[in-house]
Amino acid sequence: MSAINNSLESVAIVGIACEFAGDIHSANDLWHTLKHSQDVGSAIPRDRLDLESYCAHMFNKDNDGQFRQKLIRRGYFLSNNQWDMFEPSFFGLSDAEAGSIDPCHRLLMLKFVHLLDDAGYNMEKMHGSKTSVHIGQFSTDHALTSFRMEPEHRSRFHGPNSLLYNAAARLSYHFNLQGPNVSLDVACSSSLEAVHLAVQSLRTNEADMAICGGVNAAYSPETLLYGSMMGAMSPDGRSRSFSVDANGYAKGDGLGLLLLKRLSDAERDNDRIYCVLRDVFSNHDGNEDKNSFVVPSAAGQARLLNDIYKRADFDPRRIFYVEAHGTGTPIGDPIEANCLGQFFNRSFFDPPLLIGSVKSNLGHTEGAAGIAGLIKIAMCMHHRSIPPNMHFKSLNPNIEAQRYNFHVVQHSVPFPFGNDNESIAMAINSFGMGGNNVHAIVEEYQTNKILNNNRFENDDVHRNNMERKQYFIFIFSTKSRKSLNNQVAQFNQWLQKASITGMNSNYSFLQRISQQLLLKRTISHAHLAIFVFADIEQLQEQINAFLAEESLPGLSISMRPTISLAKICFVFSGQGPQWWAMGRQLYESEPVFTRWIQLIDAEMTKINNGEWRLLEELIGKKSEDESRINDTNIAQPALFAIQVGLAALLVSWNIYPSTIVSHSAGDQAGAFVAGRLTLQEAVRVVYHRSRLQNRNTRQGGRMLAVSMSEEEVQKKLLKGIEHLVCVAVVNSPRSVTLSGDEKIIDELQQTLSTFYPNVFKARLRIENAFHSYQMDRFDIEKEMLSSLKDIQGLPLKDPQQMFNPKCAKTNLYSSVTGSKLSDRIPVDAHYWWLNATSIQECYQSLNQQPLILPTLKRKENEQIPLRTNLAQLTISSHVWEHYFYTRNVLSMKENEQLLDDFPLCAFDLSSCCYESKDAVIKRLANRIPIHPLLGVRQLTGQTSATWKSLININLPQYASLKGYTIQGIIVFLAVPYRELATAACHQQQMINNRQLFLNKSDSPKHFCLRSMN
DSSP states (O other): OOOSOOTTOOEEEEEEEEEETTTBOSHHHHHHHHHTTOOOOEEOOTTTOOHHHHTGGGGGGOTTSHHHHHSOOEEBOOOHHHHHEEOGGGGTOOHHHHHHSOHHHHHHHHHHHHHHHHHTOOHHHHTTOOEEEEEEOOOOHHHHHHHTSOGGGOOTTHHHHTSTTHHHHHHHHHTTOOSOEEEEOBTBTHHHHHHHHHHHHHHTTSOSEEEEEEEEOOOOHHHHHHHHHHTOBOTTOOOOTTBTTOOOBOBBOEEEEEEEEEHHHHHHTTOOOOEEEEEEEEEEOTTTTOSSTTSOOHHHHHHHHHHHHHHTTOOGGGEEEEEOOOOOOTTHHHHHHHHHHHHHOOOTTSOOEEEEOTHHHHOBOGGGHHHHHHHHHHHHHHHTEEOOOSSOOSBOTTOOHHHHTEEEOOSOEEOOOOOTTSOOEEEEEEEOTTSEEEEEEEEEOOOOOOOOOOTTTTSOHHHHHHHTTOOEEEEEEESSHHHHHHHHHHHHHHHHHHHTTTOTTOHHHHHHHHHHHHHSSOOOSSEEEEEEESSHHHHHHHHHHHHTTOOOTTEEEEEOOSSOOSSOEEEEOOSSSOOTTTTHHHHTTOHHHHHHHHHHHHHHHHHTTTSSOHHIIIIIOOSSTTOOTTSHHHHHHHHHHHHHHHHHHHHHTTOOOSEEEEOGGGHHHHHHHTTSSOHHHHHHHHHHHHHHHGGGTTSSEEEEEESSOHHHHHHHTOTTOTTTEEEEEEEETTEEEEEEEHHHHHHHHHHHHHHOTTSOEEEOSOSSOTTSGGGGSTTHHHHHHHHTTTOOOSOOOOGGGSSOTTGGGSEEEETTTTEEOOTTSOOOHHHHHHHHHSOEEOGGGSOSSOOOOOSOOTTSOTHHHHHHHHHHHOOOHHHHHHHHHTSOOOOOGGGGGGGGGOOOOOOOOEEOOOOOHHHHHHHTTTOSOOBTTTBEEOOOOOSSOOEEOOOOTTSGGGGGGGGOEETTEEOOOHHHHHHHHHHHHHHHHHHHOOEEEEEEOSSTTOEEEEEEO
């Protein structure tokens, strides 16, 4: 938390999400529309509402025709699809409850996820946080629709879900945000007032982060009628801000959200900062100079400007541009513009004050208008230019622009190059019809900080060469397989676009994307797609395989385990799984792993007096033929080094074990990592144990793994030959390893093949009989006890001698005792002798249902399983932060803007709206008759029309449906289906002015519709 005194601390905008007309789904989309002056308005969709038909009965009273001329016919509308489609399961909702929620609130929930994506915050970071939520909304279309529903169609959800408090409450509830929560309605300034309250919550320390914004929707005819009757709306649906031909504002759908943090917190957390809110101030007009409740007040606006600049101690001459309220009304525009001119009062020797309004581009989004303007300013700051106003013919003659030296922006204006120490400053106005006024001062954030975890920037070229061999990891995580497919497909499209820049083969580019996906996206959802690859070509092959549902090395599609992974167990293996060149790829690419291999090699060389080099055996052997990796005296030290190196690598990524389990030759690594042995002691144990056991190599002993229980083996195989073969290792309740005389082992293998063909059996790649009577030969016991006699094996006290102090606190389980090893039991010379000879009880140490993830796999690039399993193992951002701390993540500098367009979370959307018959009759002005069987055509953006009908067969009008039953079940016959299809044809013809006819197919059970243009 920041310092206690935050009373006037600046606030940073660190995340933006929005949805506006014209397929604007992000701030980047909005900037493209503004920059190119695209008019994204349209006629009112016929399947949304029919205002003229709704008002037709009023035309006969309209003697002069003016009322009909004022009716709105055009605006800035989101598609029906955007209001209708939703993913209830993502938010833990049933379809019934989701269908009762205001479409504005559903869209807020979806866009909140995109807000987190844009800010680079995962859901875990927000969960339980002291985050305030402030949302402005005054469109009540959903409430009107719900109130028109027939009582029998209402559910228990409709009452609470029809009210405006849900705008903010839904976000806090579904994402467990525990700061202040306010839904507010102060008319058109609602969303900027929400920003004002959000800033206050941060400055008073009521919140550590704040979500603010607004939403607006228009799909009920009543609200558009009221606007038309007031004369405030433009009949031709264009907001001509400050223009001589302004005739009212255009109605607009829209949504905008911001994530705010105190500037000091945002800088501390290395957030991407769009711009800075220097101050936000709010007041009310009162009534001193107003002749009407809905008319703006010059006095109120002037007081607001004086108060904010005085409180912020901010020089008004620094303001370069004002994003005005600028609705495009003949009365409101001159009042606002002249008030701005009088306050800023630029002389003719100063650069002019620039003004404009986003309403000329998007229409007036009312409850979301202020946030739309603030997002525009944020993008102006981000791109360092101001886009032109649209629909501007010439200045309204009542605006005294020449007197006060201000200009309406009519073409793109780049930011000036001035004093490098002084940032560009802008301001924004927002006024509510009831008299609420809000003004904000916005400053450019000059320092463009790019996350750079360059830990090794002064290191040598060798390290840089190693990092160039590191594989990359991309993770996509969603709540359904369909949305996972959508997510990867969207990313693939973005990647193709990004590749044009020539950055696609650049190391820093791929590492930066990996960082974006792993640190700045939510990766904790159930469905996972994991890509581990060496270069862009391999990534593209994996993406193509994913989309084609094919398998490929490095591509993993899985479900995240539902079991808790809070407790991690490190399992250290004994001799057997070694292979030639094991660990070589990690040695060449992972500095932490390399360092530990080199340390162990140096200690081993001291002890064996240079007789052989561990590094030579692991790295130097050029072919499998010359390798000695399967020799006991080489295999065990190699496995020790590899496993310690892997443990060190995991620990460097902040993955610590709560439990350590090992068996046989793996016990030395387990004891070292658990803080029972120093490195020198552990290497001594490994060297002498492997050296002495090697005496028994090729002396007539072998080992055999069998998928039988210990009891079965004793009863069916070992009866009478226990002195020649014994159970050496109990791997699990249904798996043991036998050890003993080679000839008997061969015979047992043959017996199993003959009499128990379904039982798995496999010889170990070991020419020795470990953990058997054969270990008693060649004075092995005497020499081992003598060589290790000074090893105490009690918990180490000096952290400098430990592998890792945190690992030293873990629970160590012994395969010698089959239980947790007490601190009082030493791992001394006697213990290590028992470790080499006694039966190894492995399975008792493990949970009954563990998730077992290997770090390496034979015949597979070592970086693939390690990173794949790392992705499955953890959702913790702390792990990935440490992971990238061991990478050399460089900034992309001029190519960083590629991430502005980075794909947002993809959803598995389906139609969610439900309207009753009365609601649709009202919305479509009874233009489309309601068929008793077909029901109600839904407000949906799907390509195929959708009807919903609730039929109560106990009502008299549906009695005929009971006429045909089979075993008590009512069957819906072909005749009613034909009636449904005919009614659907009729309604579609009325909506689209197209003739449709019904074709009878070959089967009387099916019908198809064809469109006749």
